[in-house]
Amino acid sequence: MERLSDWYDHPEYYEAIFGTDTEREMDFVLEVNRRYGTGGKLLLEPACGAGRLVAEAARRGCSVVGYDISEQMLAHARKRLTPAQRRRARLHLSRMETFFQPELEGQVDLAFNLVSTFRYLDSEKAAREHLEGTRRLLKPEGLYVLGFHLTDYERKRPEHERWVERLGKDTVVCNTHEGLPDRRLRRSAMRNRLRITGPEKDLLIETHWYFRTYDLTQARRLFRRAGLEVLAVYDFDYQVDTPRERGEIRLDSIFVLKPAA
Ligand SMILES: C[S@@+](CC[C@H](N)C(=O)[O-])C[C@H]1O[C@@H](n2cnc3c(N)ncnc32)[C@H](O)[C@@H]1O
Incomplete structure (x- = not known):
């Protein structure tokens, strides 16, 4: 991969x-x-x-x-x-x-x-x-x-969303994860994983950033x-x-x- x-x-x-x-x-x-x-x-x-x-x-x-x-x-x-x-x-x-x-x-x-x-x-x-x-x-x-x-600053669990789409012969699976919010720093840690698989492809794009x-x-x-x-x-x-x-x-x-x- x-x-x-x-x-x-x-x-x-x-x-x-x-x-x-x-x-x-x-x-x-x-x-x-x-x-x-x-x-x-x-x-x-x-x-x-x-x-x-x-x-x-x-x-x-x-x-x-x-x-x-x-x-x-x-x-x-x-x-x-x-x-x-x-x-x-x-x-x-x-x-x-x-x-x-x-x-x-x-x-x-x-x-x-x-x-x-x-x-x-x-x-x-x-x-x-x-x-x-x-x-x-x-x-x-x-x-x-x-x-x-x-x-929601009272949230006790990370948030997670998942989507799946086709792109030509490939399948794209997207998982986005938002960590618990830090009320003082006014930010949450974000992670996105895009996994692309197909006849000639096996790719993982993992991105990290903070959202205010x-x-x-x-x-x-x-x-x-x-x-x-x-x-x-x-x-x-x-x-x-x-x-x-x-x-x-x-x-x-x-x-x-x-x-x-
Ligand atoms: C989630 S994408 C949205 C793109 C587009 N608005 C859409 O709806 O498809 C976020 C975009 O914000 C850009 N971006 C992030 N921080 C930025 C900043 N400070 N100024 C301008 N663009 C920024 C990224 O490069 C990226 O293209």
Whole structure:
């Protein structure tokens, strides 16, 4: 068995697992834009990875700007775009903490960041800089749709999720493990194992990192400090007709945020 250590160096396997919801996610984002936002067509995806959602937004006629810290992920994103999508999409190598483009200031209709990527920002300062920087790019009526898994600090067991998908003749098995949260350091240790097996393949990609932790109070306080108002909260099932009731607490949360007046 061959062993490797960073799943973002191998976007094809990452996307075999996480690419399966792309259309549903984009349906949700565009419907949220129509219901709560401007309905306009300039979108931004911070940490766009290998560009599955950038490509999907461009395919649906949006202009879309994506950026990511990983050159490998961006190379994959550039390769996948058709000529028509390429005319509508711009990709940049940049970080969530610092991304800024003067020509985008106050211009973006909707930014989206869906799959807990926000939790890579490892301090309150970094998270706040990202939110304030993104808010600065939004139109006054623009939205930031931010999805991430909240933390239950009382949890006594690690969390584990497993997915299996086919990629051509290969099978990709993905196991993600989140250790117990450290309330003081505001982080949990993460481990992902991608095992790829097939007629000519036996590969294990094991990735370790830390995710910052937020309970609902910590998340809401950060949004308020960054000048963002919460318009609605959804589950990861992307059912736009059923936002969460006030007071209802679930961990998988998609926040629809708007610049505070
Ligand atoms: C879980 S992937 C999500 C990719 C894409 N948004 C998607 O939904 O398929 C997380 C991405 O965040 C990027 N990333 C991690 N930390 C980052 C940072 N500080 N700034 C920009 N990108 C970052 C990684 O390179 C990776 O491509």
